[in-house]
Amino acid sequence: MSNKPEAIERPVNFIRNIINDDLAKNKYQSVRTRFPPEPNGYLHIGHAKSICLNFGLAEDYQGECNLRFDDTNPAKEDMEYVESIKRDVQWLGFKWAGDIKYSSNYFEKFYQYAVELINKGLAYVCFLNAEETREYRGSLKEPGKNSPYRDTSPEENLALFEKMRAGGFKEGECVLRAKIDMASSFMCMRDPTLYRVRFETHHQTGDKWCIYPMYDFAHCISDGIEGVTHSLCTLEFQDNRRIYDWLLDHLDDFSRPDRPFQYEFSRLNLEYTVMSKRMLHQLVNDKLVDGWDDPRMPTISGMRRRGYTPASLRDFAERIGISKVDSMTEMGILEAAIRDDLNVVAPRTMAVMDPIKLVVENYPEGEVESIQAPVHPQNEAMGKREIFFGRELYIDRADFEPEAPNRKFMRLAIDKEVRLRNAYIIKAERYETDADGNITTVYCSYDPDTRGKNPADGRKVKGVIHFVEATKALPAEFRVYDRLFTVPNPAKETDFEAVLNPGSLITKNGFVEPGMADAPVEQAYQCEREGYFCRDNKITDRLVFNRTVALRDTWSQNK
RNA sequence: AGGGAUAUGGCCAAGUGGUAAGGCAUCUGGUUUUGAUCCAGUGUACCGCAGGUUCGAAUCCUGCUAUCCCUGCCA
Numbered sequence: 178m179s180n181k182p183e184a185i186e187r188p189v190n191f192i193r194n195i196i197n198d199d200l201a202k203n204k205y206q207s208v209r210t211r212f213p214p215e216p217n218g219y220l221h222i223g224h225a226k227s228i229c230l231n232f233g234l235a236e237d238y239q240g241e242c243n244l245r246f247d248d249t250n251p252a253k254e255d256m257e258y259v260e261s262i263k264r265d266v267q268w269l270g271f272k273w274a275g276d277i278k279y280s281s282n283y284f285e286k287f288y289q290y291a292v293e294l295i296n297k298g299l300a301y302v303c304f305l306n307a308e309e310t311r312e313y314r315g316s317l318k319e320p321g322k323n324s325p326y327r328d329t330s331p332e333e334n335l336a337l338f339e340k341m342r343a344g345g346f347k348e349g350e351c352v353l354r355a356k357i358d359m360a361s362s363f364m365c366m367r368d369p370t371l372y373r374v375r376f377e378t379h380h381q382t383g384d385k386w387c388i389y390p391m392y393d394f395a396h397c398i399s400d401g402i403e404g405v406t407h408s409l410c411t412l413e414f415q416d417n418r419r420i421y422d423w424l425l426d427h428l429d430d431f432s433r434p435d436r437p438f439q440y441e442f443s444r445l446n447l448e449y450t451v452m453s454k455r456m457l458h459q460l461v462n463d464k465l466v467d468g469w470d471d472p473r474m475p476t477i478s479g480m481r482r483r484g485y486t487p488a489s490l491r492d493f494a495e496r497i498g499i500s501k502v503d504s505m506t507e508m509g510i511l512e513a514a515i516r517d518d519l520n521v522v523a524p525r526t527m528a529v530m531d532p533i534k535l536v537v538e539n540y541p542e543g544e545v546e547s548i549q550a551p552v553h554p555q556n557e558a559m560g561k562r563e564i565f566f567g568r569e570l571y572i573d574r575a576d577f578e579p580e581a582p583n584r585k586f587m588r589l590a591i592d593k594e595v596r597l598r599n600a601y602i603i604k605a606e607r608y609e610t611d612a613d614g615n616i617t618t619v620y621c622s623y624d625p626d627t628r629g630k631n632p633a634d635g636r637k638v639k640g641v642i643h644f645v646e647a648t649k650a651l652p653a654e655f656r657v658y659d660r661l662f663t664v665p666n667p668a669k670e671t672d673f674e675a676v677l678n679p680g681s682l683i684t685k686n687g688f689v690e691p692g693m694a695d696a697p698v699e700q701a702y703q704c705e706r707e708g709y710f711c712r713d714n715k716i717t718d719r720l721v722f723n724r725t726v727a728l729r730d731t732w733s734q735n736k
Numbered sequence: 737a738g739g740g741a742u743a744u745g746g747c748c749a750a751g752u753g754g755u756a757a758g759g760c761a762u763c764u765g766g767u768u769u770u771g772a773u774c775c776a777g778u779g780u781a782c783c784g785c786a787g788g789u790u791c792g793a794a795u796c797c798u799g800c801u802a803u804c805c806c807u808g809c810c811a
Contacts, residue, residue: 188758189750215811250810307809314807318738321807352809362739364807373809392811415740416806441741443804448747454811496759498749500742503804507747510760520773527770555773587771596769631769641769705770732771 187237190499192230192440196238196407205406205435208240209274212266213247213396216258216380218454219469219476220265222490222511223445229494230442231409232271241274243403248281249395251379259380261469265477270487280395281381283402287390288342290398290428291353291371295334299427300371301326302337304351313359314367320360321367327356341374344387348374353388355424363419369393397421400437401430408437411444412501445497446505449660449678450475451668465677466661470715472723473661473681483658484701484711484725486522489515505666512726519701519709519725524552524559527598527643528704528722530655530687532571534618535644537603540568545646548628550599562692565646566600571688576642577619579608587640589619595640598705602627602638643705650688653720655710657683689720701725 187193199205210231214224235242244266248254263277294300303326305313315321329337338353340346353372361367371394376387397420400408408421418439425431446452451460452475460466460474469476472483480490493514497506545567552559572589581590589595594604601623608619626633659681667673689704696702698714708727712720 194752213811217811247811253810303809310809311807316738316807319807320738349809354809362806364739367807370809375809389809391809396811412741413805414811417811419740443742496748498759500749502742502749504748507760510748513760516772525770554768554770585771598769600769602769627769629769638769640771643770703770703772706772707770708772728770728772730771 187233188495188498190442191501192234192407192409192442192499195440196234199406200238207406208234208238209243209404209406210235210240210409211243211245211278211400211403211405212273213245213280213399214262215247215250215253216255216262217250217253218258218458219261219478221452221457221477222447222475222480222493223452224265225269225477225490226445226494226497227409227411228266228269228271229491230499232266232269232273233491233494234407235274236271240406242271243275243278243405244273245278245280245399245403246381247392247396247399248279248379248381249390249392250375251377251389252375254380256380261478265481268477268481268487269490278399278403279381280390280399281379283395283399284382284386284390286402287395287398290430291338291390291394292335293428294355294371295338295353296331297427298331298356300353300355301329301334302341302351303327303354303368306349310352310370314364315359317364323359324354324368327368338372341372341388342386344376346374348376350374355394355420357420357423361419363416365393365416365420366423369420393417393420394424397424397437397439398428398431400439401425401428405437406435408439410439410441412441412503413444414439415441441501442499443501443503446503446666447475447511448505448508448665449662449667451662451673453668456668456673459674463674465674472656473658475661481699482714483723484519484699484709485515486518486701489518492518508660515726516709516729519703521556523701523703523709524562525550525554525705526562526690526693526702527564527645528653528655528687528689528693528707528710529571529573529643529645529650530657530685530704530707531574532687533574533577533616534647535570535572535603536618536620537568537570537623538606538620539622542568544568545648548599562690564599564690564692565649566597567646567648569647570597570644571647571650572597572619572642572644573687574616577605577608577616579616588642589621589640593640594624594636594638595642596627596638597623598641598643600628600644601625602632641706643707645688645690647688649691651691651694651720653687653689653693653722655685655687655722655724656713657685657724659683689722693720696720696722703728 212231232242352370354368357366372388470478549561577589603621603623605621696712709725710722
């Protein structure tokens with residue numbers, strides 16, 4: 178049999194079916210994909226879907242995936258973005274084939290291919306201005322008109338195109354166009370622009386060029402040059418596939434059965450956030466968020482800062498699959514993916530975010546004892562951590578009510594017993610309030626014979642609350658995040674900023690276990706009963722923890 | 737007489753003529769020093785609608801409807 182690559186076990190999708198078919202028919206001997214971002218913004222979770230698709234396919238079929246910057250529009254692009262994109266792809270755990278590619282690497286070749294089209298009478302320099310071009314293009318229902326420059330001879334076009342390259346024309350004065358069909362029902366086939374004049378410094382090529390190729394021209398040829406087999410993009414490029422095919426089929430180097438072919442899948446839409454670069458730019462520029470890596474942003478760097486892991490993002494991509502259906506994905510799928518990852522890998526810790534004092538009155542004054550608590554109750558191999566217990570503790574305000582509101586209340590109340598996690602069973606006796614009636618201190622007694630075991634008399638204590646010993650506790654800031662928008666599809670609003678969630682960030686000041694003093698940046702922890710948190714990767718001179726996601730809560734909704 | 741796509745349970749998504757996978761969510765039990773995890777169970781899916789072909793259709797044919805995309809010298 179053949180030793181051609183076969184896909185490893187993964188959920189199937191229509192693209193895999195196409196690849197399997199292509200391989201079976203010997204159309205290609207191996208698979209090469211590419212991830213082609215334009216460096217004009219930060220990558221977001223939608224890009225992560227595409228990255229996982231392209232790099233994942235390459236991994237599974239033992240092929241390769243190129244990282245190629247689609248840098249054909251210097252006016253909008255910047256090195257800051259290329260750096261962030263490289264960082265994000267690497268962080269996700271993918272390796273690109275060989276060196277990083279840039280469309281701008283091929284500018285000279287593009288020029289030669291344009292010359293080939295001119296020589297074949299398939300491209301011409303057009304002096305219609307932008308407005309005239311639009312008028313000549315016709316409309317969705319009406320065919321366009323041919324440009325008066327359409328029948329210029331190849332020789333003359335060649336000279337004109339050379340002059341364009343040499344800087345002999347002003348911006349907007351002329352463009353190079355493909356000669357296709359002004360009556361095509363595909364608007365992109367009505368003599369599309371191939372090159373425009375732009376006196377702009379390019380982040381890769383400097384001032385070497387003053388003409389820049391358009392996406393439709395550059396993309397398919399780049400794929401061809403790189404030997405890409407399956408060129409995957411999103412649905413809005415479906416019409417563009419016609420020009421993709423036309424160009425490759427009219428260029429001698431690429432008009433072969435094993436040339437690249439484009440396939441489109443649907444982009445990711447996530448509820449309660451936005452994915453468009455325009456809107457993301459706007460949020461950053463209008464300072465509605467704290468930069469591209471604000472933990473509320475759907476950017477990869479934002480999610481990283483929030484505490485999402487590469488594994489969880491890859492798992493998420495796998496869970497949502499690939500199809501051509503316009504869809505809106507619920508946040509729940511993302512949250513399930515990160516919880517499933519963190520639940521097994523995150524060390525447990527206790528943190529009190531809205532502290533009130535708890536005084537254990539029958540505990541000796543001035544004494545503090547050390548307790549070895551499991552780092553992960555389901556995984557002994559993760560070892561133990563040292564926590565402390567003493568006469569004065571902090572517990573969360575939400576864990577005490579003077580009077581239990583109902584029979585199902587599992588927290589602390591006067592005359593009620595509760596387990597302090599990893600420590601003793603206590604019973605609340607009385608409490609104090611401040612002038613405003615806010616509870617400040619709860620007084621309790623503890624049962625000394627319940628550390629690490631249940632009471633000898635067999636009484637059942639259901640409730641468990643967390644705590645931190647007051648003299649050893651470290652002050653810390655907790656940033657509790659919620660969805661950025663209040664509506665599932667903010668992009669549909671006339672003013673999406675009007676629908677921002679004012680409660681998307683709530684800052685709390687509380688305490689953590691002393692062992693958290695040197696928590697590494699981005700390290701995930703489960704603050705038991707509170708959720709998953711990680712140390713902020715930007716503010717490191719004090720303890721700041723970002724809430725990645727809360728624990729699943731089947732309680733609060735039906736109480 | 738524009739064209740290109742898509743329609744499978746609340747949300748994703750398999751399925752490619754043989755009688756509807758899976759995940760998320762939901763709900764119900766059980767375990768539990770996290771109201772978490774874990775375990776077990778939980779859905780009448782008119783497969784967009786209407787016809788047709790067939791012994792048999794989500795899958796093939798016809799017609800219709802809804803939604804998305806396309807008139808940048810953006811990608």
